[in-house]
Amino acid sequence: METADLRPAIRLAAMDLLARREHSRTELLQKLGRRFEDRETIAEVLDGLAQDKLQSDSRYAESFARQRVLRGHGPLRLRQEMRQKGIPDDDASVALESLDVDWEQLAREVCQKKFGFGAPADFREKARRQRFLQYRGFSADQIAACLPW
Template sequence: MKKQDEVITPAKIRSAAMDLLTGREFSRAELAKKLDKRFDSDPAIASELDRLQEEGLQSDQRFTEAFLRSRIYRGHGLARIRLDFRQKGIGDDLFNAAVEATDTDWFRLAREVADRKFGRSPATEQKNRARRMRFLQYRGFNFDQIKYALSATDAEDF
């Protein structure tokens, strides 16, 4: 939070933004939210963010690619990732372009996630199968992907 007698300058806003960007990529909306909180919605924030984008120091495309890779690596499905992107302020056009650029096999990913969590043993009881389905649904996989992940029990299918 800013102190009462602190003078806000564009240099201070830029410095705070650069401090945040040294740790990881941020979407413009996410960075604006953090800076608004720190500098009480100063009007100079938007112009500094524009400048950072022009200089290539902040890029929604770069953020989208990095964030998508991290979510796939964590074993999240497309629905959950889409929700995460909306919360980060990334539009559907940029998200869809990034998803198309990846060669992710969502069925295989659902299978890998299920195997990591539950092992290779098939779910014989309805209660156990429902538990696995809920887990994969929470992870963001659709019904067809869940069905594939739970039905493929042979090593050759993998």
């Protein structure tokens, strides 16, 4: 197939992916790159989709951040995952700021859901809880605010 013939097929494949959920530009490049060899044409089609406001990294970042907060993930993990998905740092920052989340309260809720309401029995248990919250993407200040002593 010639490049001109591929554009409608690439656009249709991209629209099929976007109909299921939001995707970042990087994700679409990867997924479409498995089906179509001409990366330049894929990039042109994605530019057209972005221009038509059918694909937006900022919209994807907001949706992604909301989903991850509902799962109990902290801001550090969210930012890292967005980088891995190819979201620009400024879009990630705007998405995180738009959430209006009390990160310390979220860390407290995540910790209580996993470990219950009691205080850690000893230093080893406290360290275990700290590691868990750190893995979830909470900062040292947020962890300290939710763990007693």
